[in-house]
Amino acid sequence: MSLTNSTLKSLPPLNKVIVIGSGGRENSLAWALRHSSSIKEIFVAPGNGGTQEHKGCESIQIAENDHEGLIKFCKSHLIDLVIIGPETPLAAGLSDKLRNAGIAVFGPNAAGAKLEASKAWAKELMVSAGIPTAEHWSVQTIEEANNVLKNQNKPLVVKADGLAAGKGVTVPETIEDCSKAINAALNGRFGAAGTQLVLEEKLNGPEVSVFALCDGERLLTLPPAQDHKRLEEGDQGPNTGGMGAYAPAPLLDKKGLESIEELILKPTLSALKAKGIDYKGVIYAGLILTKNGPKVIEFNCRFGDPECQTLMPLMGPELPQILQACALGRLDLAPKLTILKKCSVCVVAAAYGYPDAPRLNDTIDIQLETDQNLQIFHAGTRSGENGKLITSGGRVLSIVSQSKDFDQAFTRAYKGLNRIHFKGIHYRKDIGHQVRKSNNKQQ
Numbered sequence: 071m072s073l074t075n076s077t078l079k080s081l082p083p084l085n086k087v088i089v090i091g092s093g094g095r096e097n098s099l100a101w102a103l104r105h106s107s108s109i110k111e112i113f114v115a116p117g118n119g120g121t122q123e124h125k126g127c128e129s130i131q132i133a134e135n136d137h138e139g140l141i142k143f144c145k146s147h148l149i150d151l152v153i154i155g156p157e158t159p160l161a162a163g164l165s166d167k168l169r170n171a172g173i174a175v176f177g178p179n180a181a182g183a184k185l186e187a188s189k190a191w192a193k194e195l196m197v198s199a200g201i202p203t204a205e206h207w208s209v210q211t212i213e214e215a216n217n218v219l220k221n222q223n224k225p226l227v228v229k230a231d232g233l234a235a236g237k238g239v240t241v242p243e244t245i246e247d248c249s250k251a252i253n254a255a256l257n258g259r260f261g262a263a264g265t266q267l268v269l270e271e272k273l274n275g276p277e278v279s280v281f282a283l284c285d286g287e288r289l290l291t292l293p294p295a296q297d298h299k300r301l302e303e304g305d306q307g308p309n310t311g312g313m314g315a316y317a318p319a320p321l322l323d324k325k326g327l328e329s330i331e332e333l334i335l336k337p338t339l340s341a342l343k344a345k346g347i348d349y350k351g352v353i354y355a356g357l358i359l360t361k362n363g364p365k366v367i368e369f370n371c372r373f374g375d376p377e378c379q380t381l382m383p384l385m386g387p388e389l390p391q392i393l394q395a396c397a398l399g400r401l402d403l404a405p406k407l408t409i410l411k412k413c414s415v416c417v418v419a420a421a422y423g424y425p426d427a428p429r430l431n432d433t434i435d436i437q438l439e440t441d442q443n444l445q446i447f448h449a450g451t452r453s454g455e456n457g458k459l460i461t462s463g464g465r466v467l468s469i470v471s472q473s474k475d476f477d478q479a480f481t482r483a484y485k486g487l488n489r490i491h492f493k494g495i496h497y498r499k500d501i502g503h504q505v506r507k508s509n510n511k512q513q
């Protein structure tokens with residue numbers, strides 16, 4: 071492209087897009103790309119057993135850590151836009167390399183991905199920019215940690231500084247458990263990710279996820295979503311990647327969302343810019359709405375999963391161009407995003423043994439037709455011998471459904487789940503209990 075981004079008068083053609091990643095988030099992103107009339111080819115690398123289920127989407131067997139392979143593919147296939155789903159390739163600098171090769175990327179560079187890849191770094195950024203967050207202490211030794219614990223004399227949340235596949239946070243109930251979590255983390259439980267810890271004041275209140283699509287200068291906020299992190303009903307059991315979600319979460323109305331933009335998202339983007347970071351991608355703010363106002367408990371540098379699966383069906387066909395505009399630093403040139411005025415819900419079906427030791431290779435039987443308001447997004451699935459679909463990961467697939475109210479949407483999603491079978495299937499029957507008026511347990 072001969073034009074520099076600042077001289078662009080309109081967005082360039084968007085014909086070929088590749089999504090990097092293999093989860094439900096990437097499956098739903100690929101599905102959403104199909105709704106743009108301009109896009110001719112959609113690739114997902116490496117994708118999963120559901121990629122090909124979406125007409126026009128093709129799995130490409132290049133691993134997300136094969137940066138050179140991905141650059142080569144993008145160049146030889148004249149890819150117009152790369153969308154990077156997971157945090158690991160972002161933190162490893164895949165965006166930087168693709169941009170250096172002249173390819174448009176939606177996803178921050180490695181410096182920006184530190185928002186998620188180093189909790190201590192993100193906390194410092196929040197403190198310096200005056201962004202409301204839990205009080206914290208960064209520590210590197212057991213002695214330092216014990217001093218903080220002694221002074222505070224209450225259980226603190228223990229967080230490994232680095233990327234720990236969603237397992238790096240412990241929310242202890244007692245000082246003894248807090249001490250145990252600190253010892254385990256500093257003794258190598260999370261490997262290099264846990265050589266530094268962030269100890270944090272424990273906050274109370276409902277959690278909500280807010281996503282801003284950023285072009286380095288400007289941002290566009292999506293409807294808030296609520297995740298369900300625990301494995302079991304009643305928010306019990308171990309933390310997971312997320313067992314289900316719904317959007318828009320009524321916890322934040324229009325005004326509430328605007329205040330999050332002013333108080334948290336815009337100052338974060340400005341603080342990144344002040345550090346010389348041209349942040350083009352998602353800022354995911356994980357919030358707790360405390361009685362003293364919203365506070366950030368985590369930033370991520372990508373879409374949440376399953377929140378992304380829940381949100382994609384609410385997005386208008388302009389979304390791909392908006393992601394392209396972000397990648398080019400020109401959100402001002404993007405069409406206005408239409409957002410369907412519907413309730414969207416997602417219930418995740420997980421494998422037996424998830425999250426500790428998910429069993430793999432169970433045959434999946436799907437007796438369900440998708441329609442305009444019902445989607446099946448695949449995550450841990452692959453195509454086995456004879457083309458049979460089999461489980462290949464912890465979170466296997468999700469049913470996502472939209473309706474005019476949450477009750478109807480959940481009823482359809484749970485009915486749909488009754489038509490999906492694999493040995494050991496586990497899903498929570500109380501997803502969305504916060505917004506469901508009818509009985510909270512669907513069969």
Ligand code: AMP
Nearest residue numbers: 204227236239270271272273299367368
């Ligand atoms: P994360 O792995 O960062 O998503 O954190 C996992 C979960 O830990 C969050 O979803 C919260 O439920 C909980 N959590 C994290 N930080 C805090 C905090 N400061 N106070 C209370 N709960 C927290």
Ligand code: GLY
Nearest residue numbers: 311312374375376
């Ligand atoms: N659903 C939480 C996450 O993606 O981190």
